[in-house]
Structures are given as C-alpha cells and as structure tokens.
Amino acid sequence: MNEPASDSPAVAIATETTMTEPNRPTPRHPLAGLLVAQFLGAFNDNTFKMVVLFLALRQVAVGDEAADQYETTLAFVVFTLPLMLGSLPAMALGDRFGKRDLIVWTKGLEVVLMLLGTVALWASPVGWAPLVVLAGMGLQSALFAPGKYGILPELLPHDRLATANGQLEGASFVAIVLGTAAGGVLVDAIGDQAWLAGGLLTVLAVAGYVGALAVPRTAPASTVVEPFGQVLGGAWRALRGDRALWLAALGSVAFWGLASLLGQDVLVYGKQVLGFEDKHKGLPYALFAIGIGAGAALAGKLSRGVVEVGLIPLGALGLAFGTAALGVLVPGIFGTFVWMALLGVASGFVVVPLNAVVQWKAPAARRGAIIALVNCLSFAGILAGNLGCLALARAGADCATILLVAAALTFAATVWAIWLLPQALLRLCVVLLTRTLYRLRLVGQANVPETGGALLVPNHVSFLDALFVLAATDRPIRFVVEQYWYERPYLKPFLRALRAIPIAGSGGPRVVLKALREAGKALDDGELVCLFAEGEITRMGSLLPFRRGMQRILKGRTSPVVPVHLDRVYGSLGSARQGRVQIVPTKIPCPVTVSFGAPLPANVEPAQVRVAVEGLAEAAWRLRADELPALHAKFVRSVRRAPWRLCLSDSQGKRLSRGKALATTVVLARRLRAPWQGQDKVGLLLPPSIGGALAAMAASLSGRTAVSLNFTVGQNAFDSAVRQAQLRTVLSSRAFLEKVKVTIPEGVTLLLLEDVLKDVGTGERLGALLRALLLPLGWLERACGAARKVTRDDVATILFSSGSTGEPKGVMLTHGNVQSNCDGVAQLIPLDHHDRLVGVLPLFHSFGNMALWYAVQQGAGIVFHPNPLDAAAVGEIVATQRATILLATPTFLQLYLRRCEPGQFGSLRIVLTGAEKLTDELADAFTDRFGIRPVQGYGATETAPAVAISAPGYRAAGFYQAGVRRGSVGRPLPGVTVRIVDPETKVEKPIGESGLVLVRGANVMRGYLGRDDLTAAALHDGCYVTGDIGRVDDDGFLFLTDRMSRFSKIGGEMVPHGVVEEHLQACSGKAERAFAVCGVPDPKKGERLMVLTTLAAPELGDVVKKMATRGLPALFVPRVDQFVPVAALPVLGTGKIDLRKVKELCLAAAAPAADG
Secondary structure, eight states: OOOOOOOOOOOOOTTOOOOBOTTOOOOSSTTHHHHHHHHHHHHHHHHHHHHHHHHHHTTSOTTOHHHHHHHHHHHHHHHHHHHHHHHHHHHHHHHHSOHHHHHHHHHHHHHHHHHHHHHHHHHOTTSHHHHHHHHHHHHHHHHHHHHHHHTHHHHSOGGGHHHHHHHHHHHHHHHHHHHHHHHHHHHHHHTTOTHHHHHHHHHHHHHHHHHHHTSOOBOOSOOSOOOHHHHHHHHHHHHHHOHHHHHHHHHHHHHHHHHHHHHHHHHHHHHHTSOOOGGGTTHHHHHHHHHHHHHHHHHHHHHTTSOOTTHHHHHHHHHHHHHHHHHHHOOOHHHHHHHHHHHHHHHHHHHHHHHHHHHHHSOGGGHHHHHHHHHHHHHHHHHHHHHHHHHHHHTTOOHHHHHHHHHHHHHHHHHHHHHHOHHHHHHHHHHHHHTTTEEEEEEOGGGSOSSSOEEEEEOOOBTTHHHHHHHTOSSOEEEEEEHHHHTOTTTHHHHHHTTOEEEOGGGOHHHHHHHHHHHHHHHHTTOEEEOOTTSSOOSSSSOOOOOTHHHHHHTTOOOOEEEEEEESOTTSTTBEETTEEOOSOSSSSEEEEEEEOOOBOTTOOHHHHHHHHHHHHHHHHHHHHTTOOOHHHHHHHHHHHOTTSEEEEETTSOEEEHHHHHHHHHHHHHHTTTTTTTOSEEEEEOOSSHHHHHHHHHHHHTTOEEEEOOTTSOHHHHHHHHHHHTOSEEEEOHHHHTTSOOOOOTTOEEEEHHHHTTTOOHHHHHHHHHHHHHSOHHHHHHHTTOSSOOOTTSEEEEEEOOOTTSSOOEEEEEHHHHHHHHHHHHHHSOOOTTOEEEEOSOTTSHHHHHHHHHHHHHTOEEEEOSOTTOHHHHHHHHHHHTOOEEEEOHHHHHHHHHHSOGGGGTTOSEEEEOSSOOOHHHHHHHHHHHSOOOEEEEEOGGGSSEEEEOOOOEEETTEEEOOOOTTOOBEEOTTEEEEEEOTTTOOBOOTTOOEEEEEEETTSOSEETTOHHHHHHHEETTEEEEEEEEEEOTTOOEEEEEETTSEEEETTEEEEHHHHHHHHHHHHTOSSOOEEEEEEEETTTEEEEEEEEOSOHHHHHHHHHHHTTTTOOGGGSOOGGGEEEOSSOOBOTTSSBOHHHHHHHHHHHHHHHHHO
C-alpha cells in the first residue's frame, strides 16, 4: 500500500502569501518538477514492491491462501513499517529545512536505494536483501512526504491548492496503477534476470531526481532548531488542539487501515478466487487504484474550491456497501473489476477531504511536522490493516469473509464519524442537492476570511439560500434564522447541527437583542455568521431594503462584513414569486452563481452593503451574459412548447398562433434570402404590426441586423439613418407607404411585404412549419439565410435617435444587450400565455423593440395597433382583446385619459410608462378614472432600453414588499447597477445625494454606429453616461431630477428645466402636460427661461402667482412675458417632447422681444 496521498480542494483566499524565497520569481508551472518527481517515485515504490512480492509468491503453491496472505503481509509490512517509523524524524526535518531541499535530498536517496535494489535482485532475488531495500524505500518515502505535501501551500495561493492537490493526487494514483501492473509484467518478462527490473527503476529514479531540481526553492518554515521531543510535543498539541484537525487525523487512520486490509486481501483474491497468473494478480488492485484516482478527481470537481467534508460519509457508505457486496456476491472477473473501480471512487471521496483538512488546518509553522505525524498515525493504521488481514486468514477466514469484516468495520466507522460530526451529514445533503439539481458557480471565495469572525450578508431569494451559502465555503456558518422556521420539526435537527441562532421578531425587543448578542459573540469567537438582512424572501424579484439588525450585531466590533449575492435562484425550486412557492424544479441542473464581495468595515451602513450586493448582482449577470442565446432562440423554444397558443394579433382581427407566426417568419426569411444576399444590415420601415414583428424576427433568424427606421423624423434625418447604416434594401408595406411622408433614397431597393409573401402555397407553409418545429436552431438559422450561427455578440438591431438635438445617432444593440434587458424585466414583471400586451409603440422605439421580444419569449400574446395616438382604437383593443399589459408614454396616457372609457381598461393589470417623466398629477388622474395606477420605468435607447422599473409590489398577511415609491422611476433592473457620481470628477456620491446617473450592465450598448468619438464620450469605465441628474435612496429607488443638457446658467446659477416644469405643472392642477421649458440667450444674464404652454392667459396668471408662493429661488420663477402659448406641445413619434422644436419656437418668440 502506498503512503497516504492528498487531493484537497480548499477555499480560495487570495490574500494568502507563499513562502518562496525573496527576489526569486515563481515559475509559470511551479509544480511541474514536483509532479515528475512524485510520479516516478510512486511508480518505483509500487513496481519494486510488487516485484519483490511476486518473486516471493512464486514459491507458494496454488491454493495455499494462508501462505499467500503471509507473503503479501510480509511485503506490505516491510515497506510500511519504515514509513511509519521514518515519519518521526521527518517531523523534525519537515519544518527545519526548506521543503524543496528535503525533496531533492530524498530523491537523491531514492537513486542510491534503486542502485542497491539492483544489486540485491542480482545477488538474491528471493532473499532478505530486496526486503531491506524495500524497507529503505519506505523510509525514503516517509522523509519525502512532508516535503511534497508541505510545499504546496508555500508555492501556491490557497485558491490554487485544490487544483494542485488534484494534480499531485492524479500523478500518484496513475503511478500506483502503472507500478502495480508493471510489477507483475516485469516479473513475467524478466524470468530469472530480476536485476534488470532494478536497473530500469534506477534510470527512472535519476529522472525523478532531475525533476526535483526543477522545484522552486522555498525558505524553511522555522529557523529555530528544536529538540525532537519538543517538535513531537508541539505537533501533537496542535493536532489535539483543533477538533477538525484531530478528527481528520483519526479519519485518516481509519481509512488507510481499512483500505490496506482491503487492498492486501484483493491481491490474494486475484490469485486464489479469480485464478490469475503472476502478471495479472495486481489487476484488481490496479483498478482499485484507478478508481481512487478517478474518485479523487471527481471529488475535487464536486468540491468546487472548498474542502467538502460532506463527501466523506458518501464515500464511506459507498465503501461499506460496495465491500459487503463484493464479499457476498463473489462476482466473476468482470464484476470484480467493476466493484473494485467503484470502491476506488468511493475511497477517493474519503481521502481527498480528509487530507485536505490536514493541509488546510495545520498551522504554517508546524505544517511539515503535523503532516509527518498524521502520516505516522496513518501508516500505523496501514500496518494494523495488514496484520489484521493476516490474523483473519490465520483464523481461517477466506478472502470473501475478510471483505465482509472490512465492510462491517467501515460501516461502524461511518456511524461513529457522523455521531462525532453531524455537520458532515448535513454537508452530504448539501452536496447531493447542489451537485444534482443545481450547477454552482463560485465567485470571489477569496473574500471570505480563512480565519476569524465575519458577517456574511446575502440577498434572500428562496428557502434554499442557506444551502447555497453553505456549499460555497468550507468554514462552518452560523445562520440567524427566524424562530418559526427553527422550530419546524423537519428543519430543527439540521439547524441545531449548524448551531443556528433563532430570532423571533414577535418576541419583543429583549428576545431580538438576545439573538443579536449571540450572533455578536459568535463573531468574537472567530466564527462566520450569516444574516439575511432583507429579513424575508423577496416575492417580487428585486433586492429589498436591508434592515438595521446588522448594526446591532457589529456594534463595537471589528469583524468585516462580506456581501454575498445568489444569482439565478429567483424563479427556481424553493423561490416564492408573488407568494407562490415553486415546488418543481424549472431546470435540471439549475445554474446558480454564488458571489462574495470584498469585505466591508464593521461600521458600514446597511444601505452601503445593499449597494455592494447590487454590484455583485450586476457582475453575476455579466457572467451569465456569456450564456445568453440569440433573441429568437427563446421564441423558438416557446413556440415548440405550445405552437397552438396565440402569439400575434392586431386591431383588424388578424390572429397568428405561435406555430403559424414562426412558420410565416421562416417563409419570409427564406424568400428574402436572395434580396438580402450579402447584406449584414437590412432596413425595416414598418409600423407596430404583425408584419413589422415578422420582419424583425425574420431578420434575427437570418443573422442580419434589423435597422428599424423612424418614419416620423423628417426626410433629412431619415436619409441620414439610411446613409449611416449603408442600407441597400428597405422592407416596407405598400399600404403603409401611402400614409407616411418619407421617400426611399435613390440607390436603395424597396421591398414590399405584400409582394414578398405573395402566393405562398400550402407546401411551402407546411415545409416552413416542419422546419420551425423540428430543425435544430443552428440548422433553422442556416435555412433562413444565416451564414453562421447567430450569437449574443452579434448586433441585433440599430436604432437611430430622433436627431432632436443634432445628427441622428445609430445605437448598436447586440442580441445579448436586448436579451439581458428582457430577462431583467421578466424577473420583475413575468408574463405567461394568459397575458396580452398592447403593442402600440413603434419598433424604431427601443421600448417597442424590447417589448416584442419580451412578450414572445415568455409566451404572451401581442395585440398591435399602428397608431398610438388613436385613443379610441386603443381603448377598443384593450377591451375586446382583454389586454393585461399596456406600455405607453405619458403623452399617450394623456390622450387615453380624455378619450377612453373607464371600463375599457378593466382587464389591465399593469400600465407601464417610459420615455418621459410621469407626473403625479397624471398618475393620480389616470388612477381616478381607470382604477389602476400607472408606474414608470426609466431607460434609454443605449441601455436596450430599461434601466429601472416600478414593479408590482407584494402584499399578504404579514408581508408588504414595495415595488413603487411616489416620485421614483423604480429600482434598477436585476443585473443593472446605477452609480450616482459628481458630473465633473466622476467621483461616486454618497447614498441619497444627487449627481450624474451612470448605468452599468449587460444591457449597455456596443456603441454608436461609425462614431467611436461619441461612443467614447458616452461610456465611462464601462458605464453608460446617461446625462440625467438623479439620486438613489437607502432602499434602492431611483429618483430623477433633470438632464444635464436641460439646465440654464442664469447669472452664474444653474436652473434645471425639469424642476421648473414640475412646479408649473403642480400649480396648474392639470393632469395633461402643459409646459415645456428651455433656455434662450440673454445679453445681461447669459440665458433666460422661456416656456411653451397650452394654457390660456387667465389660467397662466394664476399659475405665475402660485409659483411665487412655493419658496423657489427667483430665477426658477418665469415671468408672464416668458411664456409662449401654443395649441399643443411638439411631440416626436416616440412620444417624447421634441426639444429641438421647443427651442425653435422659443427662439422665434424671444427674437421680437429682443429686437424691441
């Protein structure tokens, strides 16, 4: 049996330093030499041992099982006893000298031993001399062990320790397998020339010595020369002083004792039961070693960067039942091979975490001595196993009976271990859950302190959150748990094993303070404490306000706060969307990302911790963005789940099911292959309609960028967009072109939808439907004209600005940008097939473009109407189609307020506005008339478009989670962070203070088409510079004040136009927007305000009087002569105020006054 090995994934601690000598750079592959030395050393050990053993077994008669057991025991004991005894002096050497020096010296000793072994095999192949050399090799291995294991934490940071152990363990067990097999083959091949085996192994020993020379130099762990007794005593006290370290040592003794008993018995089993010849005797043992290597590698993968003690009971139970099955069934050759490999896998699950705990928990100053001491104890266990196997054989037990004894001992040891450490059983449950139903990704484990107290503060999205946090770190965690859940009979045993801290909010301040004091004491004792600072699971998909309990826990302490974020959990098993608990897995395995942020000081405010968690959320969403599919992929999946459900309809009564919509899209894309040949960008000039939706989806499926052209901006801006996008074709409709006032530029081919879809036969429709429903997505894309697979990084659409403040800018939005935005909105406002969304926003509007994909991907239906200003038709659509979602701008809502009947909007559950500010007056009036309050979102074309949304809150008995706050545009979407910075310095402002709004997230555009200069100005440090002024409160709600460009500098003072408009609107008492403010040049003060208004003169006088009483600075109050009456405020096709036209009208009105 080879000496115990180690493969131990461990928590990544980026701050841990290595002990390489100063001024000596660490090689790129610091373990290469060590791996070579370890591999060749383990190969030589096992090959030489097997050669000596099989030479001895040649002398034993077939059928003499007791004699076989004796010779096998003798070989194992001769090798193992020096291993055990040699570990004692290794304790003194392990920390006194540099680990690299120890490795080189012992590899040199191996060369000498192999030379002596060659001589011994030449002089007396079956005498005492080979046994003496074998004993010397055991001693050499004992001296080598502290160096090879102890050097890992010195060469590498803790976050690479798991990989390093896996590599070392893999090299060890591959060598064991090859050496075990090679021993029998060599004995069979060399015949009477046994010394040839020694010669070969000597050459390999020299190669191992050369590999050892490549190991980086390290400094001694201690420069103090201690007497051996002091070294032994110090190591023993350190071992007994740490419960986890002591239990790991005992576990190692038990494991290696049982493994040696099993391994020795299997060698005899191969000869006596399976009838193998000498060269094949080691095959079952070799398969056992292969299984250990595979199990170790699998254990490392399952551990995912932590020391996963939950694998120990799993592996132990596998060993117990597997050994029992082998003994009872006594299978043939094939069955034995299978069972031995499985037993090896189970062994790998045990040995990896056991040895990892020793490496991890051993103090650095005594690590070599402790490893040597644990090895000594483990070798004692190996000897006990060897001698126990012999004793059982001498007592008359055959191989199968010995296997049953091993199984019984293993089962007893497992029960004992679980009794001593019940957390291991709980971690087994965590392992089984998080490695089967879930696929965990861990980020930032280095931010969890390796030692000492720390407060973990995660978001709370499901009833399984504690399991994810447990799985992400190997340190024990004490959770602060609501008393109600702590007392549940099915949870209490587990929570008690975790030493959870129950807290009862209903028990009064004294009870709460007692729990918080206990949590604080746990921090003082150096433990990890986890507090879900939201106090409850989010039922609405967004991060809730953080309560102030953490301040009570941290008061007067210095323990750091580690923000934690759990991503992709909301909507999965155990989450509670709008109070409905998900009890069926939505996806297996469900991907989950657990992110740990940089530690924050103990005096941090809860709101600051919340901001840190939001930052982790955005980073996690950027990670998941790598997995985002093309926009049409989710639509195709939705179609294939239920092709019969409604997808698209319009005000003319046309209706398309999902299957028919996708089939028609395929027909359209295939018919456009020739006209679109060689074009990566195609123009679309269509209103919000079924045809417009099909064209957009056809462009996506064919791998082309859809350029939806704004037909409301005028000919010059239209021509500019066509020119910048270098369009060669524009797809439109004959009926639509008769209504719009734009002309297709010369040189651009006009394609008409009516002509493209003319004369589509039944066969073509059926073929398209079969392709849509059956082809793999990549094949479907190619069938629709895509030159390659469409990815998230491809530009899905280019949307041009209106040009209201200059030349139109082409905003390039990738599939990933739009998909990330759809996913974020869907988490806050989920849809299903019962929902109907009113599609009145044009596709050249970013909100309209996102709404199309947002609805079809979730399986909701869309009802189109081409004119959002046709209030009567919109009201009729909502009523007849039982629409549930209305997306509109405040300008459009003003029209619906005047012209729609209250009952027509009775089916709506959400009215979401964007593009401009929703005033409280308009929201109140809409609520009074229709009984539903509009909520507003905030975004920009550059952010695809949504940044923040006022989402539906959650109310139930004992719960209220607010999704809306008066005057706010809502909280940022999941995966989006908002930073408030100083407009000049870009330094972040404190929470609650106003500043420039920056947006970061996977939804931020790629850039402006052909304008790198504008792109560079719009993006700062990965954030989109919105140009808006706003603030974020402690609960995460975003409030907007104005735009930077909408300020006037009057007499040196900055006057925000938006603030003036808000006060004017409030003074007017009108629900409909009645004012638009801008600045015009003034020779005395630089600028002065001018205001477009739809109010009559008598009403205007009252407004001015009221403004004077609102406590505003005088510069904020326009005089009567600064108002310009108009019949209606100028509006763009997107529903926004046309700021360019406002400026023109104000300048025209100001010019006569200036002349006068």
